[in-house]
Amino acid sequence: MFILLILASASKARHRLLQEVGIEHLVIVSDVDEKLFDQEDVHELVKSLAKAKAKSSSYKFSQLLKTNDTLQMTNYVLGCDSLFEFKDRICGKPKDEDEAVSRLKEMSSNFGYLHTGHCLLNTDFSNGNIDRDLFKKIQIKVVTTKITFSNISHEEIKEYVSTGEPYQAAGGFNLEGKGGLFIQSIEGCYSNVIGLSLPWLRMALLKT
Numbered sequence: 001m002f003i004l005l006i007l008a009s010a011s012k013a014r015h016r017l018l019q020e021v022g023i024e025h026l027v028i029v030s031d032v033d034e035k036l037f038d039q040e041d042v043h044e045l046v047k048s049l050a051k052a053k054a055k056s057s058s059y060k061f062s063q064l065l066k067t068n069d070t071l072q073m074t075n076y077v078l079g080c081d082s083l084f085e086f087k088d089r090i091c092g093k094p095k096d097e098d099e100a101v102s103r104l105k106e107m108s109s110n111f112g113y114l115h116t117g118h119c120l121l122n123t124d125f126s127n128g129n130i131d132r133d134l135f136k137k138i139q140i141k142v143v144t145t146k147i148t149f150s151n152i153s154h155e156e157i158k159e160y161v162s163t164g165e166p167y168q169a170a171g172g173f174n175l176e177g178k179g180g181l182f183i184q185s186i187e188g189c190y191s192n193v194i195g196l197s198l199p200w201l202r203m204a205l206l207k208t
Contacts, residue, residue, distance in 0.1 A: 006074060008028060008077055014195045017195070028060050028061050042115050052079070055121070076120060083171075093166075100166040104172060108152040111147060113145065115144050116142065116143050118139075120204045120205070123135045147175075148186075150183070152182050
């Protein structure tokens with residue numbers, strides 16, 4: 001089985017992005033507890049989370065290789081984490097309907113920034129084991145995209161929240177889903193808003 005990289009994420013959107021550009025990958029979800037990370041700076045937070053997830057999945061994959069010799073070993077592990085910054089506040093996924101509705105009301109006719117931390121690990125799985133902290137190369141980058149929202153009516157917000165989509169995305173909106181109806185403009189990397197900057201990944205792979 002040919003694998004170019006390990007994706008350390010449960011995100012279906014990131015998985016789909018890699019599929020669409022033809023990057024063969026295997027999803028190995030990390031066991032990182034995000035609640036243990038409490039940096040106030042959003043850039044440092046998404047970087048720390050992306051790196052921790054990549055390292056966790058690296059270790060899990062090395063253990064998987066010991067029992068599955070049909071996998072062709074890969075040297076790349078990609079970890080990502082996205083957070084939305086609005087009015088200097090870090091916004092993850094809304095926890096309930098009230099939070100989702102109030103947040104979308106605030107974002108109506110306003111703008112914010114989607115930050116995605118990326119961590120690409122270059123390592124060697126050839127011996128079937130790996131030290132969590134020993135890697136040939138670690139590339140870390142935060143890619144930021146500015147998102148401006150259209151004017152959204154209360155009725156539209158209530159209807160959108162009722163679909164359940166806002167609970168699945170950082171910030172409470174999904175660009176490639178129904179939430180795309182409310183986005184007026186994007187400044188920066190488009191795929192970054194979906195959860196993974198493909199241009200950054202291309203350049204990072206070329207540098208290894």
